[in-house]
Amino acid sequence: MKTLIAARMERCIGCQSCSLACARLVHKRLSWHTAGIRINSSGGISTGFEARVCLACDPPPCAAACPTGSLSPRKEDGGVKQDRSLCIRCGKCVAACPIGAIAQDELDNPYVCIHCGRCVPYCPHDCLELAEKGQANVIQEVAE
């Protein structure tokens, strides 16, 4: 299955267009936080940026920790599906994620990347890619 990969984050300019797009298009929110992908400076803006986004663990520990089945493993290649109607906002998925990729809003709703790729066209520097797992990282960077 295709997976969102933040393959070229060294190109990131920190505009947060991806986070805003995810919040806007997937979650119908105006936000830079309630999104499956979030951009942090890695210790201050002078050191560049990193993406907090699901790495598609297989099997996913967040789904294992979820007591209600709101998060369940995708058919293949790791990552999760989310059924919001089942969520009791316990936050166990947030605690279970080893890299802090799941955010919670002020009402404790969790936000995790579902690998839909709708953020990809909003990145002005092609940092993001929706690709078969293991494929994106091997793509050579070519200066245009």
Place this chain on the structure above:
Amino acid sequence: MIRPHFRVLMVDLTSRKTHVVNVPGRETWLGGSGLGALLFEKYGDPGLPWSDPAQPLIFAIGPLTGYFPLMSKTICSFLSPYHGQYTESHAGGRSALALRFADMDALVIVGKAARPCVLSVGSKHMDIKDAPFLWGKDVFTTGKMVRNMFPGTGTRSILRIGPAGETGCAYACINVDTYRHFGRMGSGAVMGAKNLKAIAIQGDASFPLPEGKEYAKVFKEIYEQLTETTMMSKYHDLGTAGNVAALNELKSLPWRNLQATTDPGIDGISGERFAKDMLLRNTACAGCPVGCIHIGYLREKFMADNRYLYRQVAYDYEPIFSLGSMLGMTDGFGVLGLMDAVEREGLDCMSGGVALAWATEALEKGHITEAETLTPLKFGEAEGYKKAIHHLGVGTNDFYKRLAQGTMKAATHYNGQDYACVLGQEMAGYATGESFFVSESLSFRHSHLDSSAYSADQKPQDLDAPKIVAGFVKDEASRIVLTSMVGCLFARGVYTTERLQQALTSLGYAEVAANLDTAGQDIQRLRWRLRMRSGYAPMQATIPKRYSEVVTWKGPINTEFMETLRQTYAAKLMELGREVHGAEGKEG
């Protein structure tokens, strides 16, 4: 929309209390520039000095902030330490989106803390922490420490001042997220006077989007126009630095305190040279896919045995002018070094560079000596300037304290007014001709961004003063609409009135959309009234002799026309700033 009225967070540093004020008036005052003026009229006192603890320091965003790309700027409104009058300064970084997601249309800070402090605000908290340990720290060290004092990386903005803000330098800036600034007119000194070293704004709320398809449609169209056309490419490619060689070619780039307007040394400091040899990477304001911020790379050997450190310095046209050509610098790496020094002290780069250019010529002419400057100052020599920048930031002696109050104030004391490159404040980098000199001298922010005068000068124009002044006034009103949304002025080609109306309507602000042009004019008049009430006398604004000696691509300056234009514009400003009484009154 989130709500029809303005939600304003008031913070009183004296009592260490905060409260929310709901302010009506969106249709008339829009947000940003308009909201800042409305709030200054409500909370400021133009009769008291700028440093009075009661004076407000206002940060305002607008109805489109966060909803659309390049709606990424914050307006800071305050009484300026530079001239004691009402003014504005604009900055981006993450400040605008942080305010949006902290759920406030404006943050108003009044009072004075008993000791140096840091303010942290968000949608669910207000916290003032004593921070005497930060006093005296440079801008970068302060930023690093504040990052560790509060949580929230990625969703916050950190505003801070350097030593210049603490010592009351009239052109101390507020640094925003390392690479952006409320640069001009001394907002940093206002923070310093309040014992406020830094502000952390935590954007920790989120909001539902409008129902229906209109918002998504308008967003998509605007985003495509900004990213898939060539409209923004000059900001994206070489950035504003691309103008350096172009203005040198046009005989409009100030060199060596404006003793020349072109120089063959241009190759060392052109935008092309910076991109080729010094550009490390780009970065962006939150919510802006253009990414116009160009960061240069500076490697410095600090010790024997090949011990090096590296610095990352944001460059643009204006700092290359003020700390480059204006100081006779022809080596780009040297210019980056001076930019870094200016950043550290928390000085405005334009005022700092132009002040030192004046000091260099004053030293050459014998109006001052090294007893004043404490270090040799020579055009083209970076080391002396680095030391002088530090002296300026901390106010080492009486000379630097005077210079830190404004170049003309120092020039008046040392008898060097004729060659002080001051157009209301230390000039921006456009020796383009009469229109720009008059515009910057008299306009509201004394900014090159108040009108397109520097652009008009670059083309042949009729010597028709009333027509040119009408253009300044119209241009100002239309820019006010954009700076009330609050959009980046680089996007003014994309955000036409029609586009802004579509965007506002898609968010449910149909009434605001219908009133845009009128609102722009109302805000313009209110800003000028506030400026006049705080003491502005445009008729008395003079243009120093140096500007009549300039030679541009058009030849020598037409001093007679420049004087006519000055008087015409000053008379128009008096009219714009006239108080309104009775039924016609539109007081907020």
